[in-house]
Amino acid sequence: xxxxxxxxxxFVTAAAFLAIxxxxxxxDYFVGVGFTLLVWIALTESWIVISGMTGxxxxxxxxxxxxGAYVAATTxxxxxxWAILPLAGLAAAVLATLVGYPCLRVRGPYFVILTxxxxxxxxxxxxxxxxxxxxxxxVLFGAPAVGTxxxxxxxxxxxxxxxxxxxxxxxxxxxxxxxxxxxxAAETIGIATGRFKAxxxxxxxxxxxxxxxxMIMRSTYFTPLEIFNPQTSVLIVTMAVIxxxxxxxxxxxxxxxxxxxxxALWSNLPQLYMIVVGALLVAVVVWLPGGxxxxxxxxxxxxxx
Amino acid sequence: xxxxxxxxxxxAGSVxxxxxxxxxxxxxxMRLxxxxxxxxxxxGAYVAYWGxxxLAVSPLVSALAAIPLAAALGALxxxxxxxxxMQSGEFLERIEGNSLxxxxxxxxxxxxxxxxxxxxxxxxxxxxxxxxxxxxxxVPVNKLIVLAISGAVCVGAVLFFRLSTLGLAIKxxxxxxxxxxxxGIPLERIELTSLCLGFAVAGLAGVxxxxxxxxxxxxxxxxxxxxxxxxxxxxxxxxxxxxxxxxLLGVLETFGVALTAPSYRSIMIYAVFIAVxxxxxxxLLGAARART
Numbered sequence: 001x002x003x004x005x006x007x008x009x010x011f012v013t014a015a016a017f018l019a020i021x022x023x024x025x026x027x028d029y030f031v032g033v034g035f036t037l038l039v040w041i042a043l044t045e046s047w048i049v050i051s052g053m054t055g056x057x058x059x060x061x062x063x064x065x066x067x068g069a070y071v072a073a074t075t076x077x078x079x080x081x082w083a084i085l086p087l088a089g090l091a092a093a094v095l096a097t098l099v100g101y102p103c104l105r106v107r108g109p110y111f112v113i114l115t116x117x118x119x120x121x122x123x124x125x126x127x128x129x130x131x132x133x134x135x136x137x138x139v140l141f142g143a144p145a146v147g148t149x150x151x152x153x154x155x156x157x158x159x160x161x162x163x164x165x166x167x168x169x170x171x172x173x174x175x176x177x178x179x180x181x182x183x184x185a186a187e188t189i190g191i192a193t194g195r196f197k198a199x200x201x202x203x204x205x206x207x208x209x210x211x212x213x214x215m216i217m218r219s220t221y222f223t224p225l226e227i228f229n230p231q232t233s234v235l236i237v238t239m240a241v242i243x244x245x246x247x248x249x250x251x252x253x254x255x256x257x258x259x260x261x262x263x264a265l266w267s268n269l270p271q272l273y274m275i276v277v278g279a280l281l282v283a284v285v286v287w288l289p290g291g292x293x294x295x296x297x298x299x300x301x302x303x304x305x
Numbered sequence: 306x307x308x309x310x311x312x313x314x315x316x317a318g319s320v321x322x323x324x325x326x327x328x329x330x331x332x333x334x335m336r337l338x339x340x341x342x343x344x345x346x347x348x349g350a351y352v353a354y355w356g357x358x359x360l361a362v363s364p365l366v367s368a369l370a371a372i373p374l375a376a377a378l379g380a381l382x383x384x385x386x387x388x389x390x391m392q393s394g395e396f397l398e399r400i401e402g403n404s405l406x407x408x409x410x411x412x413x414x415x416x417x418x419x420x421x422x423x424x425x426x427x428x429x430x431x432x433x434x435x436x437x438x439x440x441x442x443x444v445p446v447n448k449l450i451v452l453a454i455s456g457a458v459c460v461g462a463v464l465f466f467r468l469s470t471l472g473l474a475i476k477x478x479x480x481x482x483x484x485x486x487x488x489g490i491p492l493e494r495i496e497l498t499s500l501c502l503g504f505a506v507a508g509l510a511g512v513x514x515x516x517x518x519x520x521x522x523x524x525x526x527x528x529x530x531x532x533x534x535x536x537x538x539x540x541x542x543x544x545x546x547x548x549x550x551x552x553l554l555g556v557l558e559t560f561g562v563a564l565t566a567p568s569y570r571s572i573m574i575y576a577v578f579i580a581v582x583x584x585x586x587x588x589l590l591g592a593a594r595a596r597t
Contacts, residue, residue, distance in 0.1 A: 109401035114582045121575035271417040281410030286390045
């Protein structure tokens, strides 16, 4: 098992090394698509650390993206990028630490709607702060070129996959899965369920925070309504679920599929894109539990040799 | 306490109660978390809007179209998605989470289909908006109509669950599913009926909302959230509780906004929502709903 995971990790790392060459080989359009792809990989792979592993489905992960972006927007003219990115991650981690423990006592569907409500609450608080400061949107002057942002996104995307793989293989990950399968039993055999869940929640918030900072460097514009858009949370869940949220490689399929679909539809027919996203979510949950990846594995396992 | 605010609170509260009623009915009988409930309200609102702007039909007449349309949507979703899914053990095992994701997908579909068909713009129409004196308060007539209809439906619902055979059968399924099946209550038909009834009431609520407020394809989600606050306040699966919860939230919101500022409205609703979820994490289902 560990050998297999080491191979997967090696494969992902090799792919990441190859991907470094993209900005020098392709034009800005493809680098931009690559950036989008990597951003979603970073968000989705971070999400599965809490939601894929423990079954506590967070429908509010955009809150970490938003808080990271907000930190980046407010410190943009004061700090260099290499300081802003960790700071954005730190801000997300602090938020996750504050809300994680109480929120994770709430189970099942209540946790889902709670995380959604929480991200909306933070959104409206930020909107009110901004309007109290009489700021309507913040522009980021002198943001780096897409090639540079792409490389940072590549780093974050790679790190998120590595973290997901490492967590899955560790004792920590085994504990998290035990919580998903039966929380009472997990507690009975001595797993500190509260601390495990809180730790996974914080771990899953850091990269989204940094990604949020990166996202507004790309758009060079920050408004709370846009960056805290709950649609982002929905897309994270959908990408992970249609790919198969149980294994670190599953979400990669979901991300690739939806990002390519987005490129094809978003500029002309954004509503049609969301309709397809909605339909896919329904179809996978009802007819394809385990996602595309789970289905493929199932087919491969069932194939006659 | 000013009568002005009290009436505003009653109007808001009775609509919340109406929306929450359907949500709770669907959860109670099937344990489905219908996060697309606000979108059903939105559809009802659009029916009323097109009725008055294209055909010059009063919203009260449009309600006669909105209600069956919403009910038909409910039937379609039950037959198309849930009837089969609910026979699979894998789906049932995590039915609340799964149904939440499914309804989420449905809500995204409904929002975007509406936005594609009718543009994402806000719309509104004027209906009975002259202002009258009413027990010492100054109120537009349309708000009084909303209050009268939603109040009547809420009272009707209480009587329905107390007196009619169908209402009692639904309540029996909510309280003791297996036992209800044993005494010969047809589960599948009760489920279908509940889903249609819940959707129908949401469609009616949409017509009422459109009389006093602007509508848009994305108006539904805040309503869904509000309805969840109400249902959680009153207890999931407790139909009478959601009526009380609705009025409570109406009072809380109206007086809260009057004391602070309208821009704090969303913060307040979400804060109450989160506080209720955090403070009663396990006890939300009412006293004792065994996990089956």
